[in-house]
Amino acid sequence: MNQLGQQGKRAARQLAQLTTAEKNEYLFQLAADLETATASILQANQQDLDQATANGIPEPMIDRMRLTENRIKEMAAGVRQVAGLPDPIGNVEKMWQTEDQLMVGRQAVPLGVIGIIFESRPNVTTDAASLCFKSGNAVILRGGKEAFYSNQALVNLMQQTLKNRKLDTGMIQFVSDTAHEIASDMMRLTEYLDVLIPRGGAGLIQRVKNSATVPVIETGTGNNHVYVDSYAQLEMAKEIVVNAKAQRPSVCNAIETLLVHEDIAPQFLPLIEQALTEKSVELRADQQALNDLETATLASEADWSTEFLDYILAVKVVASIDEAIEHINRYNSKHSEAIITDNYQNGQRFLKEVDAAAVYINASTRFTDGFKFGFGAEIGISTQKLHARGPMGLEHLTSMKYIVYGNGQIRE
Amino acid sequence: MNQLGQQGKRAARQLAQLTTAEKNEYLFQLAADLETATASILQANQQDLDQATANGIPEPMIDRMRLTENRIKEMAAGVRQVAGLPDPIGNVEKMWQTEDQLMVGRQAVPLGVIGIIFESRPNVTTDAASLCFKSGNAVILRGGKEAFYSNQALVNLMQQTLKNRKLDTGMIQFVSDTAHEIASDMMRLTEYLDVLIPRGGAGLIQRVKNSATVPVIETGTGNNHVYVDSYAQLEMAKEIVVNAKAQRPSVCNAIETLLVHEDIAPQFLPLIEQALTEKSVELRADQQALNDLETATLASEADWSTEFLDYILAVKVVASIDEAIEHINRYNSKHSEAIITDNYQNGQRFLKEVDAAAVYINASTRFTDGFKFGFGAEIGISTQKLHARGPMGLEHLTSMKYIVYGNGQIRE
Numbered sequence: 001m002n003q004l005g006q007q008g009k010r011a012a013r014q015l016a017q018l019t020t021a022e023k024n025e026y027l028f029q030l031a032a033d034l035e036t037a038t039a040s041i042l043q044a045n046q047q048d049l050d051q052a053t054a055n056g057i058p059e060p061m062i063d064r065m066r067l068t069e070n071r072i073k074e075m076a077a078g079v080r081q082v083a084g085l086p087d088p089i090g091n092v093e094k095m096w097q098t099e100d101q102l103m104v105g106r107q108a109v110p111l112g113v114i115g116i117i118f119e120s121r122p123n124v125t126t127d128a129a130s131l132c133f134k135s136g137n138a139v140i141l142r143g144g145k146e147a148f149y150s151n152q153a154l155v156n157l158m159q160q161t162l163k164n165r166k167l168d169t170g171m172i173q174f175v176s177d178t179a180h181e182i183a184s185d186m187m188r189l190t191e192y193l194d195v196l197i198p199r200g201g202a203g204l205i206q207r208v209k210n211s212a213t214v215p216v217i218e219t220g221t222g223n224n225h226v227y228v229d230s231y232a233q234l235e236m237a238k239e240i241v242v243n244a245k246a247q248r249p250s251v252c253n254a255i256e257t258l259l260v261h262e263d264i265a266p267q268f269l270p271l272i273e274q275a276l277t278e279k280s281v282e283l284r285a286d287q288q289a290l291n292d293l294e295t296a297t298l299a300s301e302a303d304w305s306t307e308f309l310d311y312i313l314a315v316k317v318v319a320s321i322d323e324a325i326e327h328i329n330r331y332n333s334k335h336s337e338a339i340i341t342d343n344y345q346n347g348q349r350f351l352k353e354v355d356a357a358a359v360y361i362n363a364s365t366r367f368t369d370g371f372k373f374g375f376g377a378e379i380g381i382s383t384q385k386l387h388a389r390g391p392m393g394l395e396h397l398t399s400m401k402y403i404v405y406g407n408g409q410i411r412e
Numbered sequence: 413m414n415q416l417g418q419q420g421k422r423a424a425r426q427l428a429q430l431t432t433a434e435k436n437e438y439l440f441q442l443a444a445d446l447e448t449a450t451a452s453i454l455q456a457n458q459q460d461l462d463q464a465t466a467n468g469i470p471e472p473m474i475d476r477m478r479l480t481e482n483r484i485k486e487m488a489a490g491v492r493q494v495a496g497l498p499d500p501i502g503n504v505e506k507m508w509q510t511e512d513q514l515m516v517g518r519q520a521v522p523l524g525v526i527g528i529i530f531e532s533r534p535n536v537t538t539d540a541a542s543l544c545f546k547s548g549n550a551v552i553l554r555g556g557k558e559a560f561y562s563n564q565a566l567v568n569l570m571q572q573t574l575k576n577r578k579l580d581t582g583m584i585q586f587v588s589d590t591a592h593e594i595a596s597d598m599m600r601l602t603e604y605l606d607v608l609i610p611r612g613g614a615g616l617i618q619r620v621k622n623s624a625t626v627p628v629i630e631t632g633t634g635n636n637h638v639y640v641d642s643y644a645q646l647e648m649a650k651e652i653v654v655n656a657k658a659q660r661p662s663v664c665n666a667i668e669t670l671l672v673h674e675d676i677a678p679q680f681l682p683l684i685e686q687a688l689t690e691k692s693v694e695l696r697a698d699q700q701a702l703n704d705l706e707t708a709t710l711a712s713e714a715d716w717s718t719e720f721l722d723y724i725l726a727v728k729v730v731a732s733i734d735e736a737i738e739h740i741n742r743y744n745s746k747h748s749e750a751i752i753t754d755n756y757q758n759g760q761r762f763l764k765e766v767d768a769a770a771v772y773i774n775a776s777t778r779f780t781d782g783f784k785f786g787f788g789a790e791i792g793i794s795t796q797k798l799h800a801r802g803p804m805g806l807e808h809l810t811s812m813k814y815i816v817y818g819n820g821q822i823r824e
Contacts, residue, residue, distance in 0.1 A: 013741065017765065098786050102775055111797050190621055194797050209602055210625060215798045236820040243822035329425065351815045353429065363514055363818025372823070373814070374510050385523050385606050385811035386627045387799040399797035402785070403763045406775025408648040410655035
């Protein structure tokens, strides 16, 4: 790990000095090389798939690991898209003159070396590497052992493209030892890693959070809620709840709990039950909600804090917006929260008092996404408060420096 | 520690909802209460001083711990100054409409609960607490055992003022157990602490960096350089070097090493030697610089990476700006770096290629300071790249949330 760190640090210096054109040329070349190498990438991927099948890995997980000609085309398209984004490096966000007549500017610079620890999906490899590269950062990738051969083939390809362009291969590196201790070493590589971004399930995030001394950006866990206020338009509420729960339940911006104001519960619950049943969503309700539901079972205490990532929704009736906000702030993972209401005061209170990366009035939580927010890309969704919160695009992979123009000033 | 954490979390919610006026009223009251309680604070301080004397602590350290009527007045003035600063909370830095016609705004919110681990100077107590309070954050303070009685008296007072105003005393808390293990517990209190800011010497910073799993903002170590280019105005260079080294050597924005281009070394070194000798600065020079210096001794390898914080300056002659930049990027602590030159290209290269929080052309590094940069306050100077870099004012004690106004949008 120390050697990867040293190489990363050295390469990061070179990378920070590349022009936007040089970075884009590399990325366009990489996209072309990815497509050219389709056959050999698929071959490496097949090794992973064979092993997974032999190990009895369930089919949905195998599917997430599977690469196809089409998926590789999509990966290449993703790399080209990153090349097309504006380069955040070098921007001076503001500049001002101090009392001492110094001109001080705040300029975006790369973070340095970014570590990414991720699980099964091999497309993360090119996705994360191209975002780090475009933002001037060296990257050290550590994927799960299930997709080892795929990840290795992809990183080898990215390094070959670096070599062909006379760039330091330390810019994009791969941890080829999948032992747990190596991941632990990586989490404590404070001398070389400027930040560590884990991408994966709650177990991985928790492990990193508990062990890492390298600064971490937590991503991805979303125990999210929709609160249907007594002033909600019920038809709109129904559409939003169905979308937020069932359009794609496995993602972090889907919801896990529905809160309904007691005044409208008798009308709304049967309505939403029918709509969700059509989508095969199982309901787990509190005692009061059960009164107005036919197919639901009784929710346990654990259900309020569980990120199901599945066709399961916890349902609770609340007596007031205060109770809704309190419940949310107690159980949520500070990701995405929505209120459905036509009441101005309640909407404003929800935005102000709910603690989350994204808070919505009258829209689905599924919009918490770098592309949907207009950032053009996304390396993850931060659920912590330091550095970046919510969807992270290229600008969130930067740090800053103060550039100061003087004329002989000394301090009295 | 867990109890302090829980109380802090609960109080942080109340604090985040206070209006600017309510926060300012508290701070003005606190300033008045500080002055009223001068006698009892001095009494507590005397206990620390007596113990320090008994333990044979050197006088300069005792002086840093000493409070006087005047110093307490200054502390109160500092609290009033923070009250007078604009409140960063609630500001929406930008708002835009997405393709889905959502209005998305990026709003400043408090970080939550901030832990501060600091050493001897008791004025940090009110200083840090008032900055955290104004930015809507609960704070847990852990001071050094040398100033225990002073710190405890100050926190008791701040809590009494909270009580008198019916505010939760969890907003400003004190770790009254000075055992090392308690500090370690605090560094791993990820469930309750949103960030940890150590303020003190390099030993403390290193200990926190190696042990903390709570997100840390590193502050304060400054192994800084001035590079006098061959195109420098020598008189200006002399003034700046003397200021950066000798105006106040004990602070983190002072310099530790002088780099001089070989073309001007024979002229500049005798000039600077005379000026620095007048200020009692000891010079430790490389072999080449020794040729043009009379009183200097030979520098050791360790001198290049040492933050002397004293009247000592390492001196090295370099053959080019490249060598200067390479030396700086190898040894510096990424704090503050300056070039003295009238050459446009060299100035621009220095700004671009030197990796530091603040990079200067033709000015003293002593300006790296929240007050001098115009932030109106400073909780520390970050030498890390995540979240905040350089002087940190109130805005750097905030996080953000996305507030999203919809009209029934769902994701296709």
